[in-house]
Amino acid sequence: MKSINVGIIGFGTVGAGVAEALLKNGELIAKRMGFTPVLRRVADLDTTTDRGVKLPDGVLINDAKQLADDPEIDIVVELVGGTTFAKDIILRAIRNGKSIVTANKALLATYGQELFNEAQAHNVDIGFEASVGGGIPCIKALREGLVGNHVKSILGILNGTCNYILTKMENDHADFEEVLKAAQKNGYAEANPALDVDGIDTAHKAAVLASLAFGKFFTVKDVQTSGIRSVTITDIESAAELGYKIKLLAIIKENDGAIQLGVHPALVPVRSLLGNVSDVFNAVWVDADVVGKTMYYGRGAGRQATSSAVVADIVDLSLNIISGSKRRIPPFPQYDEYKGLMDDSNVMSRFYIRLQVQDKPGVLSKISGILGSHGISLSSVTQKESSSESVPMILLTHIAKGTEMQKAADQIAALEEVVAPPVLFRIEDAI
Amino acid sequence: MKSINVGIIGFGTVGAGVAEALLKNGELIAKRMGFTPVLRRVADLDTTTDRGVKLPDGVLINDAKQLADDPEIDIVVELVGGTTFAKDIILRAIRNGKSIVTANKALLATYGQELFNEAQAHNVDIGFEASVGGGIPCIKALREGLVGNHVKSILGILNGTCNYILTKMENDHADFEEVLKAAQKNGYAEANPALDVDGIDTAHKAAVLASLAFGKFFTVKDVQTSGIRSVTITDIESAAELGYKIKLLAIIKENDGAIQLGVHPALVPVRSLLGNVSDVFNAVWVDADVVGKTMYYGRGAGRQATSSAVVADIVDLSLNIISGSKRRIPPFPQYDEYKGLMDDSNVMSRFYIRLQVQDKPGVLSKISGILGSHGISLSSVTQKESSSESVPMILLTHIAKGTEMQKAADQIAALEEVVAPPVLFRIEDAI
The missing domain is CATH 3.30.70.260 (ACT domain)
Incomplete structure (x- = not known):
């Protein structure tokens, strides 16, 4: 049986989860797909902390560049986050002919066009299923499942921290600041929560979804963004009395050929599917011209859920390598069909x-x-x-x-x- | 730009929808994927009835065998239904080296193993996204999106007619027979409704999902099946008072290595996502070991929704042909990991x-x-x-x-x- 050598850069929460999933379910993947994914290297500056997963001897190294340059590695998985080192190491791996898997929405929503163009120039793939919606295979659904559709609109609950806070405010009749503090205490929110609660993380993901749906690169700067700090318990309870829930939504719509792109707190009907997406769960709701309304739901973050999406990308790109069909699907098709951003007025x-x-x-x-x-x-x-x-x-x-x-x-x-x-x-x- | 020649057998509701979708969005597909899908032939015994879609001259013929034998056709789409002629014509096309797209769950749930083995022997693909969940890309999600997961359970609302009837009973406080008659009158149920209301159609789809999830062929005979004729308005209203809705569910679970496989009316919480899947909509809810709970939702039937899934398969198989990677993914991986059916006791x-x-x-x-x-x-x-x-x-x-x-x-x-x-x-x- 053929094998594919995988290198992971970044042995944090998700990196450890991916390593664990490959070690646990690698045999199942081999039975299903006819090749063996081999975890050859994991690179992290910290090679001592216990991440709760036992790597085979010699797999963990501290030099990411060595990993990106290793001629035996077929696929490089970038899980360090940020937009500086992550960008450099991905470009280095692309130039070495590696296929790339990343969960880095901030990077894609900032330097996506440069990365995808470089991947095209070097005939390698970039998988980014884990960048939006955690474990939900929504990128694949949008790019492949709905390939025969013009997308009309996308509404997304894309940030687990915000959805957790809004759900908790409702359940506990508590105000934003109180719930945020509790969430920070139990690890559901960062010490600096701005990226989540100000809507920036959702905006990164909205830019990725809009770019994919409409074949044109949008960056986070194109996204009209507001967060959930202005949502009070009065709002949540008033909305409930009127039959609504409040969710932080990515709102992406095509109007007469132009694209509306924003992140806003919004009211959705309490009896709708989006109204029933609670806690840290995410959902991507899509309306398209042939299929009509579809929705994709699951855990939007976390070690395991995100690992599932990363592993799916590793398998997809491995099959391309094995069957000699790299770039079988353009990872980020760019085409001229829409006018660009809609005038917000x-x-x-x-x-x-x-x-x-x-x-x-x-x-x-x-x-x-x-x-x-x-x-x-x-x-x-x-x-x-x-x-x-x-x-x-x-x-x-x-x-x-x-x-x-x-x-x-x-x-x-x-x-x-x-x-x-x-x-x-x-x-x-x-x- | 390369092109792929498509032949459709069966110019009924879905056949006409697929032709329409290819003619309408073929150019968009070409921009996205870099090849042109060409509708070369449509075969149907009836070449005169107006289906509301204008085919180019010479495309519509009355001889399906001629289509299956046409050396210029790359992909044969079977949309005639049934398990006799459909099976023969698919086998004929496979032996001619064509890749196959079908929406025929009855055929897959009866002769799946024979068809997939024949496809393997002739190195062609079979796409069957439209066989379960209409336009929802749930086959792709299960086979590719969740490839790194052991599936623990699947719950599916898979028959639009049943879900429409149950929703209508609830909304109108009406009993089964009354709603069924109205549904037959307005085209939401067949004159002979047995296939739908007795759970047989759902059982076909359950067999396909279970086979895919567990790498072992199950047929409709393996599915413990009961339908919705026994559901009364008393049940729906009693369930509602207790906080539940009644849905016809495909229930597929892995228990200690053995597979539980059934179709039953079941109570789901009114505030759950499945409880909010109403009317003709379908949903596939999956619990898996790495990703946790995910759900896929959309229209389960109808000309347009089903067409979206058929077109997605046409594109997928076209990309395999163009990139020289036929059978890049085994369409129906069979492997030895589970014990087979669970003893129902x-x-x-x-x-x-x-x-x-x-x-x-x-x-x-x-x-x-x-x-x-x-x-x-x-x-x-x-x-x-x-x-x-x-x-x-x-x-x-x-x-x-x-x-x-x-x-x-x-x-x-x-x-x-x-x-x-x-x-x-x-x-x-x-x-």
Whole structure:
């Protein structure tokens, strides 16, 4: 039986998981696919810490360059993260003729075009299933499963930390800061949570999905991004009363040939599939012209789930090497079919508006007057009786133009009866 | 640009959909994948009926054998259905060196082993993505996306007609026969609905999924099958009160190396993802050892959705032909890892029991005594006040052995206070 030599750079959480999965299920893969994946080298600066997985003697080394230069290694798996050393070592391995597997969404969403062009020049593959949706085979679904479709829209719950925090806020009736602290304490959120809670990680993944769906490279800079720090327990409970959950969504839509690309907290119906994606789970919902609506669900992060996707890529690229069909599928097809990014002023959406207003007669009349003057009509208004001086007012709009919504919000913010800046979330209910 | 010649046998609903999709999105596929899929021939006995798609002149012929023998055709797509002519024409095309795409689950679940062995002997591929889950790329997910995993269990909602009927019963508070008649009238169910409502179609698909997951051919005869005719509106409403929905599930589980394989009406939690798969939609839920729980969702049938999967297979097999890597992935890997079918007497499950009992003192005591004597304990009992002579009693059990459950049900049926045969459904709540 043929064998394929694999080298892993980065023996952290995911690196150890991939090593473990290859050692555990390598024999099964051999039975299924007719070749043996051999874990030849693992490179990490730290060669002493116990990662809970026993590597064969001599496999663990401390020199990544040695691994990338090793003529016996067929596939280099990059799991160090970041966009500097990771980029250099991948380019080095590509130039050595290695096929590459990476889970590095930040790298792809920043230097994707350069990396894929270099891979093409050297006739090697790049697998990146693990970069979006953890263990969910959503890249393969989008690139191969839906290859005969024009994608119309993608909605993604792509960050496990944010989804965990939002779920926990709902279940425990707790506010953001409190839940974040608990999540940091038990390891579900980083000490510096910005990458997750400010939506940046989701934006990286949104850029990868949009590039793949539309054949044109988008970077993280192209993604209109807002995070979940502005979501309060009032929002979650108000949304629930109206039949919605709040999720941080990657929102990717094709409108008349132009691409809308953003990350926003959004309301989804409580009885929808996306509304039932809880805790650290992820989901990618796709609407396409032939197949209609499909969804892909699973664990979006973690040692094991991510390993499953990395191993799938290792197998895919191994089969290409063995059958002499490297680049059988262009890993990132680029083609001219769409106009590029949509002018953000044209975005149409329903909105959820939270206002904090003085409890006086005539306030709603002023607010709805402002909205009406921008062509925005309301589908729902909720204001509860209270003994406080100011009370929350929750408004849901019909479809409105984003720029008009922002102008109206600015005017509403200037009203003396409005005591805090308006908070706006999208509503995605056509799912 | 290279091109691949495609021939479609069967110009019915799906055949017309595939032709339409290739004509509509062929150019997009070419941009993405670097080759042109050419619809060279479509064969059907009926060459005159308008299918709403305009084929180029000369493409439509009435002789399927001529198509299967045409040396210029690379890929033959079988969409006639049935297990006689379809089998013969596929074998003929295989022997002519054509790669095959089929959506025919009945054929695969009956003669799969023979077809795949013949394909191996002639070094051609067989694509069958459309055979399970319509447009959902679940075969690719299972075979490639989860290649590094041992599958532990699969739960599938795989028949759109059944799911439509169950959803409609719930929404309209209507009983099975009434909804079935309406479904037949508006085209959602066949005049002879047995294949769907008796679970046979789901059993075909369960056999395909189990064979793929465990590397051993199972046929429809291996599938313990019950349909949805026994589901009443009482069941749906009782389940709803207890927090469940009733779905027809393919239930495939690995237990200590042996495979449990069945199709049964089952209760799933109302807040689970499977509980939110409604109408004609399908879903395949998979639990695997590395990735954990994943789910794949979309339209399970229909002209367009099924076409999307057929086109994906055409592209996959075309890429193999173009890159000289036919059988790059064994289409149906067979290997020795599992013991085969599980002895049905060992199946463990929670059960829902519907009894019709006389409203007398001491009935519950007798029933729970019988259950207890078979080691079955109850988690819930519901019996409502009524002025009728007999009333429904709904019991939910904890985990019980299937044979003990059946023995207990037989003893309960023999009680004079029990006026109708007990109805048993599984409960699947670990999802």
